[in-house]
Amino acid sequence: MIANTEQLPIVELGSLDELWFQVAGTRCNLACTHCFISCSPHNNSFGFLSFDEVERRLLESVKWGVKEFYFTGGEPFLNPDMVSILERTLDFGPATVLTNGTVLKPEWLEQLQAAVQGSLYSLEFRVSIDGPTPELNDPIRGPRTFERALRGVELLVQHGFLPIITMTRVWDETEDDAVLGQFRNLLNDHGYDRPRLKVLPRLQLGAEATRTCGYSAADRVTAEMLVGYDTSKLVCQHSRVVTDRGVAVCPILIDSRDAILGQTLAEANRSFAITHGACATCYQFGAICTNPSSGSAFKPMTNDQ
Amino acid sequence: MQLAFFGGIYNNHIALKTAIADAQQRGAERMFCLGDLGAFGPHPDRTCEIIREHKIEVVQGNYDHSIGHGLNDCQCGYTDPRDNHFAQLSYDYTLANTSDEHRAWLRTLPTEIRFEVDGFRFLLCHGSPRRTNEFLWESTTSTPFLNKLCDDFACDVILGTHTGLHWQRTWDAFPTCSNLTGTSEACPTITRSYINIGVLGRPENDGTTNVWYSMVRTGNDAGAGRSPLPWKVEFIPLAYDHNQLAREMRAEHLPDEFIETILTGWWTTCLEVLPSKERRRGQW
Ligand code: SF4
Ligand code: SF4
Numbered sequence: 001m002i003a004n005t006e007q008l009p010i011v012e013l014g015s016l017d018e019l020w021f022q023v024a025g026t027r028c029n030l031a032c033t034h035c036f037i038s039c040s041p042h043n044n045s046f047g048f049l050s051f052d053e054v055e056r057r058l059l060e061s062v063k064w065g066v067k068e069f070y071f072t073g074g075e076p077f078l079n080p081d082m083v084s085i086l087e088r089t090l091d092f093g094p095a096t097v098l099t100n101g102t103v104l105k106p107e108w109l110e111q112l113q114a115a116v117q118g119s120l121y122s123l124e125f126r127v128s129i130d131g132p133t134p135e136l137n138d139p140i141r142g143p144r145t146f147e148r149a150l151r152g153v154e155l156l157v158q159h160g161f162l163p164i165i166t167m168t169r170v171w172d173e174t175e176d177d178a179v180l181g182q183f184r185n186l187l188n189d190h191g192y193d194r195p196r197l198k199v200l201p202r203l204q205l206g207a208e209a210t211r212t213c214g215y216s217a218a219d220r221v222t223a224e225m226l227v228g229y230d231t232s233k234l235v236c237q238h239s240r241v242v243t244d245r246g247v248a249v250c251p252i253l254i255d256s257r258d259a260i261l262g263q264t265l266a267e268a269n270r271s272f273a274i275t276h277g278a279c280a281t282c283y284q285f286g287a288i289c290t291n292p293s294s295g296s297a298f299k300p301m302t303n304d305q
Numbered sequence: 306m307q308l309a310f311f312g313g314i315y316n317n318h319i320a321l322k323t324a325i326a327d328a329q330q331r332g333a334e335r336m337f338c339l340g341d342l343g344a345f346g347p348h349p350d351r352t353c354e355i356i357r358e359h360k361i362e363v364v365q366g367n368y369d370h371s372i373g374h375g376l377n378d379c380q381c382g383y384t385d386p387r388d389n390h391f392a393q394l395s396y397d398y399t400l401a402n403t404s405d406e407h408r409a410w411l412r413t414l415p416t417e418i419r420f421e422v423d424g425f426r427f428l429l430c431h432g433s434p435r436r437t438n439e440f441l442w443e444s445t446t447s448t449p450f451l452n453k454l455c456d457d458f459a460c461d462v463i464l465g466t467h468t469g470l471h472w473q474r475t476w477d478a479f480p481t482c483s484n485l486t487g488t489s490e491a492c493p494t495i496t497r498s499y500i501n502i503g504v505l506g507r508p509e510n511d512g513t514t515n516v517w518y519s520m521v522r523t524g525n526d527a528g529a530g531r532s533p534l535p536w537k538v539e540f541i542p543l544a545y546d547h548n549q550l551a552r553e554m555r556a557e558h559l560p561d562e563f564i565e566t567i568l569t570g571w572w573t574t575c576l577e578v579l580p581s582k583e584r585r586r587g588q589w
Contacts, residue, residue: 015435015457017450063482065453068445093447094580120474122444122580162581176386194589196577198384269482 008273009221011231013240016064016265019057020241020251023049023085024073030100032141037255039074046074046254047244051081051088057242058092060265070239071097072251083108090119101127101152101163102145109159125156125163126198131170132183150190157192164196219280233286234279240268252278306422307526309333310429310519312466313366314356315506316346316399319553320516321355323545324505331520331541337418339466340366340431342411343399344379344392345506345563347553353407365414366431366467367438371396372403373411382438385577392575394560419460422523423535425495428460432467441465441501443472444582451499452476456483462498462536464521469575470510470583471503471517471540500538507563508570510579510587515542515570 025046028039037043058069069089076082076097089095116123127149131137134146141149156163165187171179180197187195231237236250246260247268253259253276261268274283309328314321328336338361343349349372356363365373367380379396383389403411416437418429433439434454441451451474455461461478475498503509503517520539522528527537551564562573571588579587 015453062449063480065447065450065481065483067447067450093449094445116582120444121447122442122582124581160585162584194576194584196584198577199386266482 007223009223009226009275009279010271011226011234011236011274012271013269014232014237016061016240016269017067017238018070018235019061019064019066019068019265020070020072020239021049021054021057021085022046022073022241022243022248022251022254023054023071023076023082024079025049025244026074027078028074028100029078029103030075030142030145034140036252043074048079048081049085049242049244051084053244054081054085054242055088057265058089061092064265064269066093069093069095070251071095073098075100075103077103077108083111086112086123087115090115090121090123094121094123096124096126098126098128099152100141100145101125101129101149101156104152104155106155106159109155109161113159113161123161125161126166127153127156127163128166130168132167132179132186136170150186153187153192154190157190162194162196163192164198166198166200168200219277221274221279221283225283229283234274234282236272236274236282240265252282306523307332307334308521308523309336310464310500310502310521311336311338311361311505312471312502312518313341313344313368313469313504313506314338314352315341315344315395315504316349316352317506317516317545317550318346318348318351318355319547319550320505320543320545321352324516324518324543325355325359325361327541327543328518328520332526333520336361337429338363339429339464339502340364340414340437341368341466341504341506342366343368343372343403344395345559346550346567347557347559349399349403350407353403353410357410362418363414364418364429364431365411365416365437368396368399369411369414370437372400373408373414375400375408380438381575382440383575383578388575388577391560391562395563398557398559425462425523425535426460427462427464428458429464432465434458434460434463438467440468440578441499442468442580442583443470443474443501445580446499448474448476449479449481452479452497453481453483454499455497456481461495462500464500464502464519466502466504468501469504469507469572471501471519473498473500473538473540475534496534498534498536498538503540505543507566507572510572510583511570512588513542513570514547514568515544517542 025048026037026039026043031040086095129149130140137146153163184195241248241251243254246263248254248259249272342352371379381392383392420427428434431437433441478495478497502519505516508514518541523536547567551567554564566573
């Protein structure tokens with residue numbers, strides 16, 4: 001048994017650069033077919049984080065030197081405290097919200113723009129759209145979600161934000177220029193004259209398919225595979241995620257029992273054996289979800305919203 | 306003590322010459338360059354020659370590492386295809402036009418320079434002390450993060466470049482997990498600073514054609530006694546013959562997009578790495 005333990009593919013937390021908040025738990029107004037933690041209006045396996053809980057973690061994060069804060073769900077804006085949570089976060093550092101863009105309200109955005117003006121830091125919105133047409137997007141994300149997400153983008157732009165539109169490449173890579181051109185024109189028509197687009201590789205679908213089929217033993221990361229491997233490519237090497245059940249190793253695995261590492265950041269500052277099927281995908285394709293402004297050390301990849 | 310700091314030169318040998326003369330006139334006793342000699346502009350060898358001739362102390366940037374070792378790309382870390390396309394054009398040009406002798410010299414450059422002034426520890430790096438190509442933007446770099454860098458790297462003032470936009474932040478040190486767990490000495494109550502010195506290579510996306518460098522004054526030169534800090538930074542906007550640079554770039558068939566930036570002061574490429582606050586200040 002001891003020999004076995006030594007053979008585990010262990011990843012240490014290098015430095016806690018990004019602190020994630022599973023701020024809406026698994027609650028979402030949508031129920032996308034590819035959602036990796038199966039969020040929906042009825043999935044209550046993780047609950048909302050309260051303002052107080054988030055503030056406690058922000059205060060705790062100061063001594064860890066956290067560089068950026070990320071907010072995800074579910075749909076973060078279902079959380080009734082979301083606006084005040086973001087306002088408070090901007091006292092501590094930059095914030096990024098991953099939203100489906102369909103529930104935003106003008107009065108919230110007004111308040112948030114005022115908070116940004118008074119802060120040193122950026123507030124980024126990442127809105128997910130899965131393709132440049134409703135025909136491509138809606139079957140995955142639900143009826144009329146294309147139109148509703150675009151309305152959300154319009155609102156953000158009207159309030160002085162520059163949302164990052166993230167999309168999965170559901171087309172061939174050689175068509176990038178054409179499709180992105182189509183997307184730019186569309187966003188232009190909706191009042192967004194310098195759209196920021198971020199394409200996520202198609203492997204998301206592959207990863208999802210693999211995940212749905214389950215992983216075979218051959219897909220597991222082994223200790224030998226980590227020899228000479230740059231573990232900073234893995235989210236779990238530089239992030240932790242706060243959930244209403246405790247602090248988890250990464251946003252991808254929150255559903256796994258061993259992923260909750262403790263109740264405080266200090267308790268969650270320990271190594272993790274990346275033995276899950278999803279870990280093999282991370283290992284192969286690199287980290288997920290950070291913004292382009294972080295640079296390439298973290299390669300953009302799979303699931304966000 | 307008066308110290309001059311030049312950020313990314315990006316082959317802008319004209320601005321470099323102008324900056325050296327300007328800094329000397331202002332009384333600079335030591336001159337430093339924080340790396341990325343190549344990219345963007347024309348005739349890479351000229352920049353190397355000027356830097357070496359003036360015995361400017363240089364930190365190796367990601368560009369210098371790549372050119373020195375003949376790597377395939379600049380390791381700037383862009384993630385957008387259009388940004389990468391333009392970055393590759395300037396990289397290939399710079400690699401093809403840097404002599405073997407200069408490339409050998411680029412390989413020898415240190416990745417950090419440290420010194421102490423009046424008991425304060427300065428650390429000069431290119432991106433961040435922990436990673437040469439890390440972007441530290443003003444709006445996406447928290448103060449706790451900078452504070453922890455000072456602990457982890459045992460310094461009080463960090464100077465860097467790499468992003469192309471100058472900024473600085475000063476704060477009072479507070480305890481971090483590094484010294485709580487005993488990996489570095491306990492935190493005395495001291496002031497710390499991070500200074501991004503800007504770049505000489507291209508304007509700052511503000512619609513003016515000037516570029517920027519920084520002077521840091523310490524001790525009596527900082528007006529000790531009057532100033533609460535034992536050092537003072539001044540960001541200096543530098544006008545230079547940008548029309549001449551544009552002519553040389555055209556003659557070298559460098560992309561029109563780059564020339565437009567030199568002539569208008571607005572960035573036309575590498576925009577996708579900008580965080581939203583910085584992006585909103587620009588035109589594109
Ligand atoms: S899923 Fe990825 S980020 Fe999460 S623990 Fe496994 S390797 Fe790390
Ligand atoms: S992918 Fe995002 S928008 Fe879709 S159900 Fe999951 S959390 Fe909601």
